Amino acid sequence: MTRTAEKFLDLLEIISRLRAPDGCPWDKKQTPQTFKQYLVEETHELLEAINDDNPNHICEELGDLLFQVIFLNNLYQEKNLFTLCDVIDSISAKMIRRHPHVFGSKTVDSEQELRQQWQAIKSQENEQKGQPRHHLDSIPKSLPALRRAQRVADRVAREGFDWPNLSGALGKVTEEFQELQDAFAHGTREQIKEEFGDLLFTLAVVARKADIDGEDALHEATQKFTTRFLLLEKNIAGLGKQMGDLDTDMLLTIWQQTKSEPESSPENN
Numbered sequence: 001m002t003r004t005a006e007k008f009l010d011l012l013e014i015i016s017r018l019r020a021p022d023g024c025p026w027d028k029k030q031t032p033q034t035f036k037q038y039l040v041e042e043t044h045e046l047l048e049a050i051n052d053d054n055p056n057h058i059c060e061e062l063g064d065l066l067f068q069v070i071f072l073n074n075l076y077q078e079k080n081l082f083t084l085c086d087v088i089d090s091i092s093a094k095m096i097r098r099h100p101h102v103f104g105s106k107t108v109d110s111e112q113e114l115r116q117q118w119q120a121i122k123s124q125e126n127e128q129k130g131q132p133r134h135h136l137d138s139i140p141k142s143l144p145a146l147r148r149a150q151r152v153a154d155r156v157a158r159e160g161f162d163w164p165n166l167s168g169a170l171g172k173v174t175e176e177f178q179e180l181q182d183a184f185a186h187g188t189r190e191q192i193k194e195e196f197g198d199l200l201f202t203l204a205v206v207a208r209k210a211d212i213d214g215e216d217a218l219h220e221a222t223q224k225f226t227t228r229f230l231l232l233e234k235n236i237a238g239l240g241k242q243m244g245d246l247d248t249d250m251l252l253t254i255w256q257q258t259k260s261e262p263e264s265s266p267e268n269n
Contacts, residue, residue: 011070012084015070015071018071030071032075032076035068035075038068039068039069042061042064042068045064046058046061046062048061070084097121097125101114101117115158116158119158122138135155136156139155146214146218147215149200150205150213150214150215154208157208166209169205169206172205176195176198176199179198180195180198180199182195183195228258228259231261232255235254235258236254
C-alpha cells in the first residue's frame with residue numbers, strides 16, 4: 001500500500017470516528033442539507049488561496065475541501081445510498097467515456113471539435129438515463145450570477161448565437177445603458193431592475209468576447225476599491241478628520257489623491 005493510500009484510509013477513519021455515537025456532537029448532528037453550506041465556503045476559501053498563489057495555503061485549503069467531500073459522502077453512505085467506491089467508479093467511468101480521444105481510438109483536430117464531442121457525449125448520457133436536457137440546463141443555477149451569465153453566453157455562442165465581433169457587443173452595452181437611463185427617468189422599480197440586469201448580462205457577453213473572466217475581473221476591481229478605501233480612511237485620519245466631517249467635494253479630492261498613490265505602496269498594506 002502506498003503512503004498516499006494509507007493517509008487516505010486514515011482520513012476515512014477520522015471521519016468515521018467523528019460520526020460515531022461517542023464522537024463529536026457537532027459532527028454527529030450534520031445532515032447533507034446543513035453541511036452543504038460549509039462545502040460552498042471551503043470551495044471559496046480554496047479559490048481565494050489559489051488567487052493568492054500561496055502553495056502552503058492552497059495545500060491547507062485543498063485538505064479542508066477534501067475533508068468536506070468525504071464527510072458529505074459519508075452522510076449518504078451511512079444511509080446505504082452509495083459508497084465512496086461508487087463515487088470513484090462513477091467519475092472514473094465518466095472521464096474515460098468522455099475522453100475517447102485519450103482512452104480510445106478517436107481523434108480530434110481542434111478545441112472546437114473537442115467541445116462538440118464532449119457535449120455530444122453528455123447529451124447521449126442524458127438520453128440513456130431518460131433525462132434529455134438542453135445544453136443550458138447543465139449550467140448550475142447556484143453559480144455566482146456573473147459567472148453563470150458568462151457561462152450561458154459562452155454556451156449559446158458555441159451554438160452560433162453570437163456577435164460577429166467585439167464592437168457589436170460593445171454597441172449593445174451602449175444600447176442597454178441608454179435603456180437603463182430611460183428606466184430611471186420614466187420607469188418603475190421593476191423596469192429599472194430589469195434593465196439593470198440586461199446591462200449586467202450584456203457586460204458578461206462583452207467579457208466573453210474579450211476573453212476576460214468577468215467574475216475574476218469584478219473580484220479584482222472590488223479588491224482594488226477596498227484597498228483604496230482603506231487608504232482613504234487612513235489619509236482622512238491623518239488630517240485629524242472623520243469621513244463625516246468632509247463634504248462631497250473634499251472627499252472626491254482626497255479620493256483622487258488616494259487613487260494616484262502606487263498600489264504597491266506600504267501604506268496600502
